[in-house]
Amino acid sequence: MEFLGTSQTASYCGPKKSCLFPEPVPTSTMQDSYQTYYLPGYRYLNSWRPSLFYKVSSTIPSSDERGNVSLRPPTILPSLRTALYARYSPRDWNQANQVQFKGSECCRHWAGRLNADSLRLMQDKDQLTQQMQDDTGTNMGQRLSDIEFWRSELIYELQRLLTETRALDIAKKRLECAADETEGPLKVALECLYNREKRMGIDLVHDDVEKNLIKEVDMFKSCQERMRKLAERIDQQLGINRDAQHALERDLSDKSSAHFIDEKCYNLRNTSDSIKFYHGIEKIDGTVSVPQTWAKFSDDNIRNSQNARANSAKLCEEMENVLENTSEEMWKQYTDTNLAFDHRISEIGDIKNKLQAHLAKTLQEIFQIENTIMLLERSIMAKECPLKVAQTRLEGRTRRPNIELCCDIPQFKLINEVFTIGDTLQTLKQRLRDAQDTLQLLVLNKSRLEHDLSVKANSFFIDKKCMDMRKTFPSTPRLIGYT
Template identity: 30%
Template sequence: MATLSVKPGQRFRLPDWYTSFDLIATNAERQRSASHQIRQEARTLRNETNNQTKWDEHDNRTRLNEMIDSINRWKETLDKCLTDLDVEINALTQMKEEAERALQAKNLPLDVAIENLTLRESRRGIEVVKDPVEDELHKEVEVIDAVKRDLQQKVSEAFEELCLLQEARQQLNLDHRGKMEALEINRTCVSLNVNSPNISYKVNPTRVPPGSITLEQWDQYSQYNKDRAEAEMKAANELREAIALTIAQTNNELEAQRVATEFAFRKRIHEIEQALDELRWQEKNTLEEIAELEEDIRRLEEDLRRKVCNLKLAHTRLETRTYRPNMELCVDQVQPALPLQTRGERRNVPVHEKSAAWQGVRAAELSSVSGVYKDKAMPFPERVCPHLLQLFNFPALEEV
């Protein structure tokens, strides 16, 4: 009888086989269920991450656009502020130059006043008087000096304000350039997408750069620059008005003093002309009196010559009668008459001498009048000063 070979090893029973099959099926189903759960969770996570990514992208893009809008608003504000600042700088510069021209223009009236005072020092004798003209000229010099000090102060204030305006403009310009660069960078960031070239991983992209500030500080910085520029522009505008007012006031003060000085010159020239007319009248009368005096003296001299002859005749008669002889030497009626004639003729001689002395006195008086006339005859400064005043736009003084 033949022998069958049997595979060595453990043999399982049929229930064991069914049990093993059921276990495999159960495990497979459990694995499929776990896989399905994982797949569902993965799909959910993918959807959530996709949605979050899209939302984050949209949110970041919105924030970038809002920041761009904020930067644009500040850029436009700074642009307008810079434009206004440039206009104010130009206006203040022009006003400063106008004040400098006004200050320079005060040199001519000052030179004229000083030249007038110098020319008036050439007067001589009694004409060197401290009259209202001299007082007004000294006052005019003081007014011009005060005017120049006021204008110089305004020029200095304008220079200092221009420096402050330039400093504010430089700060605004720096802020404006920063806004322009930030605007360009943010616009570049907005334009980027997942398909853009040159996008890559960066090292520590979430770091905060040193010197970073908060959004509130950023806004306050630009607001401070704007407020500072506006404050300086307001101060510059007030300074321009003050400079214009100072120029007008100084011109009015100088014009008023010019009118006062001109009036003093006119009055003084009128007084001198009156004095000259009086001196000419006195000279004319004195010359007429001297002519009459000379005629009287000439007649007196002729009478004197005749009286001398008569006196000599009387002396000769008296002397001759002394030679009468003896009893003829008597005091007769002729004897008293001849001495009386002699004494009368002698009295006439001092009268003529006094007339000659009177002539000398009158001649000296004439010489004195002529000397005063020469000294007083329209002093040179009184004729030259009005012409110098005309350089200062004075009306003609020759009409006085």
């Protein structure tokens, strides 16, 4: 006989030897009495049957014997006389009985040993089965603890990753808002440059205002480019964070499913209703990992998530520095440009006031020179009559007769008077021409002053208009992305 799951250790379990009697052939009666039992899940074995049993023999009487039951048989039949020599002796009979007794004792001794060893074997196997089941339960409990540990680690890391991802998404939105906020000041600076191109003449200079406006435009564009590049890097990091989040969520989902299955298996007992046989299930190996690779998989996912969080934290810190630096730079440049505007407007105002003063003085001089010209003309006209008188007198004295035509003192005075009045007229006329030329210069200077004054007024108006446009500038919270 062979027991499942053990090796044959007892001597009686070896090949069975006959105990002086030949092994009888089993009959149908024994087959009906002992039904074959198959243990599910293992190879079919013939159930145990006793190898020694009694055979019941029966003698069928003949028809003559049935008819002559009441007749007394003869003492010795002639036909059986020869058979008397073939019968066993009492000694043989006794020896056969002794042999039968010893065989029975041997069989009973063997059966007793078999029963004792079977009980001991069943106890050992029951203890082994219970111990293996307890060890399996302990291992499954430890496995549940390991799964629960990794689940808690994954949940903790997933929560931190989600928090960091939200912070990174807010940082991206702040960068985009800050870049959008700089569009208004950039357009204002460009509009100021375009308006200042409308300056005229000498005022169309490359002054400090224009230099600061160009620098401001370049700075706004540079800050926008820095913020957009950082936003692109943050967008890429968000993709990495989403991949790490997906890996954590998938691993956490697998851990939850495995925890549910192992907890269900851990709670199974021998009295559970859901247990049944699954033939050949122990031969199926669908595992894809070992405990080392299983733990390493979750550890790698957590490490990837930690690296993603570290990179996200660096990007958030870099975003804060970039927004703070760009805000400070833009405010500083905005202030410098406004100071240059104020200085330039003050300069233009001073020049304009001076031009107006010079224009007023020029107008006053024009008025005075015009009066001088008028007086000179009147003085010249007033000298004509005395000249006429003197010349008439000289002309009249030329008609004196003979010796009376004398160059006397009156004659000499008259000649001197004519020459003096003539020189006076020449001097007055020259002064009149000089006065007229001076008047022309003053008029020309007046026109230049008026033109220059109009140019300065135009420049002053343009710069004032630019300053009015630059009155509004985004506040620091808006420049760093807060709305």
